[in-house]
Amino acid sequence: MSYMIGDVVKMKKKHPCGSDEWEVWRIGMDFGIKCCGCGRKVMIPRPRFERSVKKIVSRRIERDESIE
Known part of the structure; x- marks a missing residue:
């Protein structure tokens, strides 16, 4: 699973x-x-983090800078 900065x-x-x-x-x-x-x-090591996550509650929404 991939994670992004800002995910909860x-x-x-x-x-x-x-x-x-x-x-x-x-x-x-x-x-x-x-x-x-x-x-x-x-701060926790990646393997421990990935084992400890149950689910992603909310994803960071990528803003499309080209749409204004």
């Missing part, structure tokens, strides 16, 4: 603040994700 994903385990939704802010060998509940940012 639902993880298998909840964050201590109670939220299980995270926004992707960095993609690479490590993923940077931000908790949608408290705003905490964490």
Whole structure:
């Protein structure tokens, strides 16, 4: 599955603040994700991230700059 910066994903385990939704802010060998509940940012390795994601809650919408 492919992920984009700005996607909101639902993880298998909840964050201590109670939220299980995270926004992707960095993609690479490590993923940077931000908790949608408290705003905490964490970095996790790609394999662990891909195992932990349940589903994509919302996708970032690509803006077409040619349409005005």
